[in-house]
Amino acid sequence: MFEQTNENKLEEPKYEMVKQHVMQLLKQDIIRFGEKLPSEHELMSQFNVSRNTIRQAFSELTSLGLIYKEQGKGTYSKFVPKSRNSKKIVAVITTYISDYIFPDIIFGIEEVLSGEGYSMLLSNTNNNKDKETQFLNNIIEHDVAGLIIEPTRSALANINQPIFDELIRKGVKIVFINATYDDVPASSVLLDDERGGFLAAEHLIRLGHTRIAGIFKKDDIQGLKRRKGFVAAMKQYKLPIEINQIVEYETTNEHIHPYILAKTLLSQPDRPTAFVCYNDNVAAIVVQAIRDRGLSIPESVAVVGFDDSKRSIDGSIKLTSVIHPKIEMGRRAASFMIEMLDNQLDDLQFVYRPELIIRESTGVT
Amino acid sequence: MFEQTNENKLEEPKYEMVKQHVMQLLKQDIIRFGEKLPSEHELMSQFNVSRNTIRQAFSELTSLGLIYKEQGKGTYSKFVPKSRNSKKIVAVITTYISDYIFPDIIFGIEEVLSGEGYSMLLSNTNNNKDKETQFLNNIIEHDVAGLIIEPTRSALANINQPIFDELIRKGVKIVFINATYDDVPASSVLLDDERGGFLAAEHLIRLGHTRIAGIFKKDDIQGLKRRKGFVAAMKQYKLPIEINQIVEYETTNEHIHPYILAKTLLSQPDRPTAFVCYNDNVAAIVVQAIRDRGLSIPESVAVVGFDDSKRSIDGSIKLTSVIHPKIEMGRRAASFMIEMLDNQLDDLQFVYRPELIIRESTGVT
DNA sequence: ATAAATTTGTGCGTATGTATC
DNA sequence: GGATACATACGCACAAATTTA
Numbered sequence: 133m134f135e136q137t138n139e140n141k142l143e144e145p146k147y148e149m150v151k152q153h154v155m156q157l158l159k160q161d162i163i164r165f166g167e168k169l170p171s172e173h174e175l176m177s178q179f180n181v182s183r184n185t186i187r188q189a190f191s192e193l194t195s196l197g198l199i200y201k202e203q204g205k206g207t208y209s210k211f212v213p214k215s216r217n218s219k220k221i222v223a224v225i226t227t228y229i230s231d232y233i234f235p236d237i238i239f240g241i242e243e244v245l246s247g248e249g250y251s252m253l254l255s256n257t258n259n260n261k262d263k264e265t266q267f268l269n270n271i272i273e274h275d276v277a278g279l280i281i282e283p284t285r286s287a288l289a290n291i292n293q294p295i296f297d298e299l300i301r302k303g304v305k306i307v308f309i310n311a312t313y314d315d316v317p318a319s320s321v322l323l324d325d326e327r328g329g330f331l332a333a334e335h336l337i338r339l340g341h342t343r344i345a346g347i348f349k350k351d352d353i354q355g356l357k358r359r360k361g362f363v364a365a366m367k368q369y370k371l372p373i374e375i376n377q378i379v380e381y382e383t384t385n386e387h388i389h390p391y392i393l394a395k396t397l398l399s400q401p402d403r404p405t406a407f408v409c410y411n412d413n414v415a416a417i418v419v420q421a422i423r424d425r426g427l428s429i430p431e432s433v434a435v436v437g438f439d440d441s442k443r444s445i446d447g448s449i450k451l452t453s454v455i456h457p458k459i460e461m462g463r464r465a466a467s468f469m470i471e472m473l474d475n476q477l478d479d480l481q482f483v484y485r486p487e488l489i490i491r492e493s494t495g496v497t
Numbered sequence: 498m499f500e501q502t503n504e505n506k507l508e509e510p511k512y513e514m515v516k517q518h519v520m521q522l523l524k525q526d527i528i529r530f531g532e533k534l535p536s537e538h539e540l541m542s543q544f545n546v547s548r549n550t551i552r553q554a555f556s557e558l559t560s561l562g563l564i565y566k567e568q569g570k571g572t573y574s575k576f577v578p579k580s581r582n583s584k585k586i587v588a589v590i591t592t593y594i595s596d597y598i599f600p601d602i603i604f605g606i607e608e609v610l611s612g613e614g615y616s617m618l619l620s621n622t623n624n625n626k627d628k629e630t631q632f633l634n635n636i637i638e639h640d641v642a643g644l645i646i647e648p649t650r651s652a653l654a655n656i657n658q659p660i661f662d663e664l665i666r667k668g669v670k671i672v673f674i675n676a677t678y679d680d681v682p683a684s685s686v687l688l689d690d691e692r693g694g695f696l697a698a699e700h701l702i703r704l705g706h707t708r709i710a711g712i713f714k715k716d717d718i719q720g721l722k723r724r725k726g727f728v729a730a731m732k733q734y735k736l737p738i739e740i741n742q743i744v745e746y747e748t749t750n751e752h753i754h755p756y757i758l759a760k761t762l763l764s765q766p767d768r769p770t771a772f773v774c775y776n777d778n779v780a781a782i783v784v785q786a787i788r789d790r791g792l793s794i795p796e797s798v799a800v801v802g803f804d805d806s807k808r809s810i811d812g813s814i815k816l817t818s819v820i821h822p823k824i825e826m827g828r829r830a831a832s833f834m835i836e837m838l839d840n841q842l843d844d845l846q847f848v849y850r851p852e853l854i855i856r857e858s859t860g861v862t
Numbered sequence: 863a864t865a866a867a868t869t870t871g872t873g874c875g876t877a878t879g880t881a882t883c
Numbered sequence: 884g885g886a887t888a889c890a891t892a893c894g895c896a897c898a899a900a901t902t903t904a
Contacts, residue, residue, distance in 0.1 A: 184874070
């Protein structure tokens with residue numbers, strides 16, 4: 133007799149009930165690894181169902197890998213190696229790996245991750261959005277727990293949004309560093325780039341400079357914000373901003389462009405007496421352009437870099453620069469990741485307040 | 498009636514026959530992705546078995562992920578994403594990540610790996626064998642395709658041999674860089690450290706030095722070999738080796754030890770007029786010790802480093818150094834890995850022949 | 863738009879085979 | 884050998900979703 137009408141079981145089939153019951157027993161450690169489950173017969177009478185029903189429940193539990201059966205002996209709880217460990221990978225993608233501030237950032241990340249038993253799946257985009265796409269697609273296959281990512285050319289449209297959506301849907305935690313994609317909800321660890329740009333400009337203004345040029349990167353958010361801070365400082369100190377004092381470049385032809393821009397600015401009749409640069413790389417290029425023009429630093433032209441990278445103290449002249457927290461930012465991004473994974477959080481935010489370090493390139497020797 | 502006696506079916510149950518039959522249909526593309534399978538009823542009459550038997554076959558095929566069923570519609574062949582991609586990870590472990598020659602090595606590795614669609618699982622040991630153990634254990638869980646590893650403190654006993662055995666048993670390809678563990682059969686990409694040590698010493702001998710000190714690392718094979726090359730040069734040029742001219746340190750207290758060793762050597766009555774150093778880091782420390790002693794470089798004391806790292810040109814004096822192929826070595830190690838994975842090879846070897854680059858620290862300005 | 867047919871889903875009962883203790 | 888437990892197999896009934904007439 134089929135008693136579907138009898139009780140108010142709107143949804144759950146009987147074998148599902150049995151299955152859930154057994155899963156509870158396993159979950160609550162009432163039946164531990166290797167211990168025997170009740171026999172099919174026992175469960176038949178306990179639940180007052182047919183043997184087939186029990187068998188269907190067991191069958192599904194078997195293919196889930198929770199139990200195994202031995203003919204003639206019984207059915208047993210299976211040893212599952214501690215909470216699938218293969219998820220203990222955090223993917224990390226940055227613009228570069230071996231250059232500039234990135235070894236430090238990665239060092240900070242690795243330190244925290246490996247301390248927590250996680251491994252780091254690392255790649256770099258080299259400012260190429262296709263490489264970003266490729267890596268993001270890769271990690272979808274790889275069952276990672278989290279992703280720490282520095283968006284590539286973040287001021288452009290985020291072509292990878294669908295991939296981020298899928299990652300989020302899969303429960304992969306995401307932490308942005310240096311910049312964010314606005315259309316992706318995630319945690320972030322940022323530097324206050326706007327304030328950095330402001331500090332750089334303000335420093336030069338206070339030194340008495342009035343014709344200050346800015347060279348910024350156009351295709352990422354950091355560039356836009358540093359530019360914005362630069363403009364804010366000019367306004368606050370009531371300095372006019374001639375339109376041609378601010379120039380921008382994109383990452384195609386990265387090494388050529390800022391040099392040409394600097395050269396052009398320097399050949400104007402009212403040439404700038406100071407440069408605020410997007411980063412130390414650009415600053416080094418500007419330094420070269422100034423020297424190639426036969427001008428001295430800092431006497432004729434002052435230069436401020438950004439990021440306080442090794443490059444700012446490597447060259448023949450030590451660069452005044454805005455301090456980027458590098459290792460500390462890496463550590464914090466990784467700590468955020470751990471916290472998100474442990475406590476199922478999704479929206480942690482931190483913004484570092486930058487400071488300026490003053491060196492030879494703005495006149496302090 | 499149960500007709501087990503009827504035919505000579507010694508092993509295979511009926512549902513298994515049905516299952517195999519359907520798997521054939523799928524394998525031979527007779528039923529393609531998304532196409533409908535025969536209904537349970539059709540198969541019942543075709544195989545002359547009960548519906549439950551068909552259902553059991555289908556049930557197993559479902560949990561294998563080969564088919565899916567839709568109530569009221571039918572059973573369909575499922576699209577399986579081509580050949581599980583999750584193995585496309587190569588683990589990489591080096592002494593450091595963000596320092597010294599390692600960003601370059603890692604850059605070279607990443608370049609090749611990502612070009613081949615592989616991702617890089619990266620960690621560093623920081624000269625700590627326990628960290629090596631931890632990482633190796635980690636990657637066993639992570640189903641990686643290969644491992645590129647710089648052995649840590651390779652002159653000591655390889656406590657991780659059992660883990661390497663397990664990795665090899667699992668088919669994980671291994672490439673050693675910079676040094677090998679003799680008890681682990683694998684490919685390797687090395688530098689001829691012995692020749693490097695020889696070149697360094699020979700250079701100083703040809704400059705006329707006769708009292709040449711060597712400071713080497715004791716706990717890794719590179720150190721032993723560089724020392725050996727140093728000794729070989731002394732012998733070839735028939736210079737006596739006073740026992741106290743060669744000193745060794747271990748990586749505990751890495752930054753303190755070589756300094757003290759150098760100071761001690763410099764306070765001898767017949768102090769050395771030249772140093773061959775294990776690497777550029779040690780060389781930089783020796784430079785400091787010489788200066789702290791009030792001696793000039795290269796006039797009073799000459800110094801040769803090893804690895805041609807950034808440090809050799811960063812400091813106040815540019816170091817003569819033995820060239821390490823860094824990026825190139827990284828690329829080759831990764832290429833070996835790809836080749837091993839593609840062609841199932843296991844024993845590729847390459848040894849770079851080092852050259853010396855001469856700079857200020859041995860008298861050329 | 864409805865009814866009928868088809869197909870899978872859930873469930874019961876029964877019988878026999880085979881491995882373990 | 885006997886009891887127990889899982890494995891295989893058949894038959895039947897009704898439910899639910901989908902397609903078709």
